[in-house]
Amino acid sequence: FDTELLFSLSLPPLGYQKHLEQDLPHNPKRFDSSLCVLGCEGFTSGRCYWELEVGDGGGWAVGVARESVKRKGEFIFGPEKGIWAVGLWRSRYLVITSPATPLSLSWVPRRIRVSLDYTQGQVAFFDADSEAPIFTFPPASFTGERVRPWLWVEMGSQLRSKEDPIT
Incomplete structure (x- = not known):
């Protein structure tokens, strides 16, 4: 689990996307159509x-994924695709399923x-x-x-981790 990578995963607002585009070599382990990362x-x-x-604010989702999760082209997130996650999208907390399942939280988790x-x-x-x-699959x-x-993460959103996973 790379805490150096996850310490501050923050991307600028959508208007700055053109500055992030890079001509990267093909890598079968890289997600190419979504701003996703695996630990x-x-x-x-x-x-x-x-x-x-x-x-x-913005959009984010956190969870776990099978190592074999699809990483190329467009795809739908959810357990049937090997991703178990919750997140925030358009000011709504959701369970990442297909279709998404709204979460009724009476508080804002930090x-x-x-x-x-x-x-x-x-x-x-x-x-x-x-x-x-919050939710159990x-x-x-x-x-x-x-x-x-x-x-x-959606452009302009932020996630941070400060420690290694506890086993």
Whole structure:
């Protein structure tokens, strides 16, 4: 899990997108149509969690993804595509499913805890400050495949991590 990378994942507003465009060499591990990243460390057993500071503006999503998640071309996020996540989009908190499932939160979370129990196939999200549950996905079968932390940000949004995952 590369905390150097995740310490401050922040992108400028959409108007500055042209300055971010780069002529990068082809890399099969790079997402090419979405501002997504996978954590360096993957998990194939046990339990762990990590926390991210989230903004209350723009759009972001945090969770886990199968290592085999599609990274090229347009695709839909959701468990059926190997991504279990929650996020903020257009001022609404959502479970990242297809279609998206609205979350009715009576508070604005500042830090999200992503909790993974690989053996039980459980991915759950909590407010890291109050420990209030946000959402738990139904049990999944990862079938021995490595899963990694997954993040998506909209231009102008921000996510920060200050520590390694706890195992």
